[in-house]
Amino acid sequence: MKIVIESIPHASQRYPTCGDWWVDEQGVMQIRVSSEMGDLSGFLVAIHEQIEAKLAMSRGVTVQEVDDFDKAYELAHRQGNTLDGERLDNSEPGDDPACPVFREHQFATGIEMLICSQFGVPWPAHADAVESLP
Numbered sequence: 001m002k003i004v005i006e007s008i009p010h011a012s013q014r015y016p017t018c019g020d021w022w023v024d025e026q027g028v029m030q031i032r033v034s035s036e037m038g039d040l041s042g043f044l045v046a047i048h049e050q051i052e053a054k055l056a057m058s059r060g061v062t063v064q065e066v067d068d069f070d071k072a073y074e075l076a077h078r079q080g081n082t083l084d085g086e087r088l089d090n091s092e093p094g095d096d097p098a099c100p101v102f103r104e105h106q107f108a109t110g111i112e113m114l115i116c117s118q119f120g121v122p123w124p125a126h127a128d129a130v131e132s133l134p
Contacts, residue, residue, distance in 0.1 A: 001029070003050060004028055005032075005046045007033050008033070009035055009036070013034060017074070018045055018133055019045040021053040031049045031050060031053070033045045033049070036132075037130055037132075040121065041129040044115060047108075047115060048109065051111055052094070052101055052107075066099075066101055092105070
């Protein structure tokens with residue numbers, strides 16, 4: 001198994017998200033996290049993405065299903081739930097029970113929270129770093 005994790009500018013993400021995963025043509029799991037979050041939050045989001053991706057794939061959820069849901073969710077939030085172009089809430093596609101990786105996202109978030117606590121960082125501080133992205 002090969003996993004490539006890169007920190008990239010938030011504006012370079014495939015869609016408005018702090019973390020993204022997919023499998024490329026060579027079968028390599030690709031993970032991208034938004035660099036503006038900082039090193040620790042980027043590390044935590046990267047772990048979250050790995051767990052979510054591996055669980056999703058083991059349960060037969062495709063990258064296309066996740067991408068389609070996430071992109072539609074983000075588009076709906078940006079068009080129908082905005083104030084001057086900013087989202088009014090900080091919900092994520094994976095928090096919607098209709099999301100194809102709802103269970104996987106919730107589990108990955110739990111692990112992310114546990115690791116965050118081991119660094120002595122309060123969860124709200126990490127959440128602020130993630131939610132501060134445009």
